[in-house]
Amino acid sequence: MNLSKARQGYNGVVLAVPVTVPYERYSIETAHWWIGKALRALAEGTGISHRDFDGFSVSSFTMGPDSAIALTQHFGLSPRHLDHVPMGGAAGIVSIRRAARAVQAGDADIVACVAADTNQVDTFRKTLANFSRFAQDASYPYGAGGPNASFALIARHYMDAYGATREDFGKLCVAQRDNALKNPHALMKKPLTLDQYLSSKPIAEPFHLFDCVMPCAGAEAFLVLREETAKALDLPFVRLLSAIERHNAFPDDPIQVRGGWVLDRDELYAMAGAKPDDMDFVQTYDDYAVISMMQFEDLGFCKKGEGPDFVRANTFTIDGSMPHNTSGGQLSAGQAGAAGGHLGITEAIRQLLGTAGATQVKEAQLGLVSGFGMINYDRGLASAAAILARA
C-alpha cells in the first residue's frame, strides 16, 4: 500500500549563522551552560535578541531533568515552535526538517536549532548505563562496552562480509585527522599516521583507540529561516535542497549492514535535482569509520559491499577526490554528545558560505550531510541526510 504523495520541496528554506562553541574534553558546567553559550552566539551572529527567535529546537543527552519547555524559561525565550529532538546523531537533520516546514508554513520565522552536551567526569558512563530500556536489559550488561562494543560487532561482521580491513578504516581516520589539524576548534591537535592508528591499544576488537570518538563537552547551532527573513536580517545563507529521515529501517536484518538511507536516497537526490557525483563534499556521521563507509554505500556513492574499494580508490582530505568530514569529524574534533549530529551541518553551512577558513573546499557549491544515531540495542536506529547548496 502506497499512500505517500510527492513531497513538497523546501523552496525558500535557508540555513544561516553556523555556531560552534569550542569543545572541552571535560566541563564542570551543565548542558544548560553550553546551550546558553550557543544561543548567545546565534543572537550575536544574527544581530537581534535571542528573544526574537520564535522557534527553538534542542537536542541534548544531559539536559535532564529538563525538557525543551523548561529551557524556554531558563533562557527567556517565548517561541511558537518548540522542539526537543532526542535522536542523537540524526537530531540535527531531523530538527532541520521540522523547522523547515514550520518556517515554510509561517508557524515560525526563525528557528534556533541547538545541540549541546556537557561532559563532566562521570557523564559518559552514566549516559551509557541509562541509555535505553533495550540497552539496559540486553546489551549493557554484556561487558558494559557501550557503543564501542556494539559497533565492534557490526564492524567485525562488515569486515567479514565485505572484505574491509583495519587499514581501510584507518585511511578515513587518518584523513580526518589531517582535516582536523586545519580546524582550530578540533580537540585533536597532533597528526595521526596509519601506523599509529594500527598499533594503538585495542578497545573492542576490531576497534582500537583511534577508531573511537572522544566524548567531550560542546555545542553546535544554526538557524533555519525563510530566504526573505534572512535577507531582511542581512544574513548570508545556504539553501536546503532536500532532506530525508528514516527510523528502524530493515528491522529483520539479523545484524546491521545498512541504514534507512537506502529507502529514501532516490528521493533525496530527486528533490535536490542532483546525484552523488555532484557533491563537492560529504559530511557523514562518523561515530566509527565503518559507519561512514556504510553511508558511502547507502547514500549511493558506491554499491553495497563496495565501500572498502571506494575508500581505497579515493582520498578524503579537504583537497582529496572526495572531501569528507572536513572539520575532522567527531573522530578528530570530538563528540560533544548530541552535538555530534549537528557538527557536520555547521561545517557544511560554512563550506557553502565560503567561511570555512583553513578547512575550505575550493568552490564548494553542493554538499551532503548525513546523520545516524541511537544504538538502542544492537544497531543504530535513526538515519537522516540533507543536501545543501550555496545560495
Add this chain to the structure above:
Amino acid sequence: MTEPLAKPNRKNPLSRTNQPLLPPSARSRKAHGLTLAACVGRFMLQCCGECGRYTYPVREACPNCLSSNLRFMDAATGGTLISETQIEASGDPYYRGHMPWRTGLVRLDCGPSAVVHLHGECGGPGSSLRLSLQLDRAGQAVFFAHPISETPNMEDDPQWRELTADPKDRRVLITDGRSLVAVALARALGKAGAARIFVGVADGWKPFDERQALEAIEGVELVDLDLTSERSVQELAMDIGARVEILVNTADHVRPAHLFEAGAANSAREAMDHTVMGLMRLAQAFGPVMRSRGADGAAGAVAWVNVLSVHGLSSMPQFGVHSAAHAACQSLSQWLRSELRQGGVRVINAFTGPLDTEWFQTVPPPKVAPRMLADAVVDGLRRGLEDIYVGDVARDIEARLFDNPKAVEREAGQ
C-alpha cells in the same frame, strides 16, 4: 582448550582482598521473565500468543502483530554466531576488573538476534552454538553461549566461572553432619573437586552412624557446630569463616505433630530453633565474611545452599511443623539472598521431596535418595542455578504451583 584453573595459592595475608562489585543490574520488570527461567536452568523467551513469533529483547507488545499476549515460552537452545568482539575497555568497575571480555551477536534458532557472553572455546562467526540463560553476579539473567561439543576444561572458562558456583578448588561447609545427606553431599562435592569439606557436628561426643563414612572421604574435616547455639556458630565462623566459599545448610528437624495436639507448639519451637533460627545464626556469623569475599580471586566465596523441603512452598499436613519451618526458611533465604547479592554470592535453594531417611519412614515413594539430592546440588552449583527441585515429588509440586497453587493446597495429604 580452556586454560585449566590454577590451584589457588595460600593467600598472602598482607595483600588486599578485592571488594566485590556487580555487573550492571538495572532491568525492566518484564525482563525478569528471563530471570525466572535462568533460576531453574530453563531457556525461555517471549513468544507471541497470537502470531507465534519469538521476540527479543523483552517487550510489552509483539513487534509483528502488536499483541500484548507475550508469554515466556521454552525455546530451542541453538544459535549461530553472527559476529563477536573482545571488549578491552569499559567504564564499568565490575567489568574493568574482568577484561578482556568476549561477547557476540547470535542469531537464535527461534528467530531473534541476541547479544551474549561467549565461552572462550566458541568458534568464530558462522559457528553453531548452544545457548543458556544464566544468573550473573548481580543475580540478573544473561545469555551465555557454549560450544556445541565438550572441550577440555571448559568449566574453567573465566567468564563461565563468573556465572556459576563450581565447587572445584573451593572450600565447603556442610552444616549438619548427622545425616545421610551430609555423607552424600561430602562425597559428591569431593568428587567435584572441592578443596576442603568442613562438616559441622553438634555434640561431637555423641556417637553417630555417619562419622566413619564422613571421615573416610578425602578432604573432609569434622568441626564442632551446634546450630541451636549462637556461641557455637560464632566460634566456628571465627575459626573457618574466611575459608568457606560454599556453605551448604543441611539443617533439619523432622518430627510429626498434629496441629491440635497438646505440645505441638513446643515441637514447632524446637523445629524452628534448629531450622529457621539455625539459618539465622549461620547467616549472622558466616554471611558478612562470605559477602566480603565475593571477589576474592578465582576461588572466592560464591554460594550459599539451603537444603529445604518442597513442602515449605505448600504445606503437607502430615508434616505441618516441618512445612511451616521450611516456609520460614524460604522467606529467610530471600532476605539472605538480597544481602549476599551485594557481594555477588548467590543463595541457592534446593527444594527436595521427602528424603529416603528414617524420619520419612511413613511416606510412600517416590522418595529422594540422599545421593540424588547431593548430585542435584552439585549440578546446580556447576550450572549456577538458584532454585533446584529435587526428585519427582518436588518437580511435580513445582509444575503444579506454577499452574495452580490452590490445587496443590487442596490436594495435599489426600
